[in-house]
Amino acid sequence: MEVKEQTRHGMAERAKFREMKEGTAEDWALIGGNFREFARGLPDRVLKHLTLLEGDFGGFPICRLEHCLQTATRAHRDGRGESYVVMALLHDIGDTLGTFNHPEVAASIVKPFVTEEEHWICQNHGAFQGYYYFHHLGMDKDVREQFRGHPHFEACAEFCEKYDQSAFDPDYESERLEFFEPMVRRIMAKPLKSLYADA
């Protein structure tokens, strides 16, 4: 029986297996074609998700989207490369779904597209940001010290000092999200490392 589905674009063919072990090369050529189109939409999905942070202040002086724009703008104006700026833009995108571990969510999203150091910065910026406020909450501001001696310790400390902890200024003129869109599209068009990159 031919298996098809009605989609916005008309009738779309589907793979015929009920268990993966029944799959054929024909099935996977079809799924692979779908994946390539889906992957091309990644920048749109990421940018759309980032806008969920708009108007979400959480008591901070500026909303979470504005903070992301300001962090990215500061990094860009300081001469950082495109993948660094994209990491800076997305570093808090995990706040919505990873409320208790947002750096890891952002780090996973940028991981295929950025350097190992940029990924490490993104993944660990939460502990390093704590240096600037954990003591106000009865926590240990030096929790980042567990990473002292790591090859990327200074790079992460620098990201937080120059671009993240400093990006809460309501008077700072940040670039708009549209300014960063082409960068996100360029960076996400080229996965440097992925289990699926060879396909």
Ligand SMILES: [Fe+2]
């Ligand atoms: Fe953060």
Ligand SMILES: [Fe+2]
């Ligand atoms: Fe941040």
